[in-house]
Amino acid sequence: MKTSDERWLARYYFSRASFSVLWVGLALSLGQQHAGLGAALLLIYPLWDAVANAADASRNGGFGRNRTQTINLAVSLATTLAVAATLPVGLGSVLAVFGAWAILSGILQLSTALRRWRVAGAQWAMVLSGAQSALAGAFFIVQAQQAVPAVLPTIAGYAGFGALYFAISGISLALRGRSQQQSAA
Numbered sequence: 001m002k003t004s005d006e007r008w009l010a011r012y013y014f015s016r017a018s019f020s021v022l023w024v025g026l027a028l029s030l031g032q033q034h035a036g037l038g039a040a041l042l043l044i045y046p047l048w049d050a051v052a053n054a055a056d057a058s059r060n061g062g063f064g065r066n067r068t069q070t071i072n073l074a075v076s077l078a079t080t081l082a083v084a085a086t087l088p089v090g091l092g093s094v095l096a097v098f099g100a101w102a103i104l105s106g107i108l109q110l111s112t113a114l115r116r117w118r119v120a121g122a123q124w125a126m127v128l129s130g131a132q133s134a135l136a137g138a139f140f141i142v143q144a145q146q147a148v149p150a151v152l153p154t155i156a157g158y159a160g161f162g163a164l165y166f167a168i169s170g171i172s173l174a175l176r177g178r179s180q181q182q183s184a185a
Contacts, residue, residue: 005060005120006120006173006176007173007174008059009060009120009173010169010170010171010173010174011170012052012055012056012059012170013166013167013169013170013173014166014167014170015052016052016162016163016166017162017163017164017166017167017170018163019048019052020159020160020162020163020166021160021163023041023044023045023048023156023159024156024159024160024163026041027041027152027153027155027156027159028152028153028156031152032152032153038152039087041152042083042087042094042098042151042152042155043080043083043084045155045159046076046077046079046080046083046098046101047076047077047080049072049076049105050072050073050076050077050080053069053070053072053073053076054069054073056069057069057070057073066112068108068109068111068112068115069108069112071108072104072105072108072109072112075101075104075105075108076101076105079097079098079100079101079105082097082101083097083098091151092144092145092146093144094151095140095141095143095144095151095154095155096140096141096144098137098140098151098155098158099136099137099138099139099140099141099143099144100137100141101137102133102134102136102137102140102158103133103134103137103138103141104137105133106129106130106131106132106133106134106135106136106137107130107134108130109126109129109130109133110126110127110130110131110133110134111130112126112130113126113127113129113130114127120173122169122172122173122175122176123169124172125165125166125168125169125172126165126169128165129161129162129165129166129169132161132165133158133162136158136161140154140158
């Protein structure tokens with residue numbers, strides 16, 4: 001992977017981390033107090049993931065070369081629609097939808113990270129993130145069976161860990177790039 005591509009990927013990871021931190025802050029502060037904002041945040045989160053996957057796939061060879069991200073884009077868009085459809089049904093249903101999405105997107109993220117590791121390196125945090133996402137999704141599905149699941153705090157915790165993993169990946173790539181520049185000098 002070229003140095004400019006690694007820099008772009010590091011910036012991409014930092015933007016994903018920043019968005020997640022902002023989303024978590026809004027979800028935990030205002031989202032729980034205002035039902036409309038909480039609902040909007042539940043729609044925005046998978047929609048943002050779709051947009052981010054589209055940007056990453058487009059920047060790194062297109063949708064044909066990045067099948068896992070293309071599938072993740074479709075899964076995230078379908079999740080956004082499923083969340084919109086289940087919001088009136090109840091929060092347990094919404095959490096179950098998020099659980100299925102976390103499992104699928106986690107597996108796809110893990111696959112993308114393993115493929116990317118060969119060319120970019122510094123992907124160990126994305127591998128962990130994908131695996132943890134899939135496990136968290138299973139937990140969400142179980143938790144959705146409870147009488148009144150705490151949806152926003154649960155998903156905020158998930159998003160917070162995602163932010164951490166994206167930040168670690170961005171830092172790892174930035175440090176790797178500096179190390180390579182110093183070695184070349």
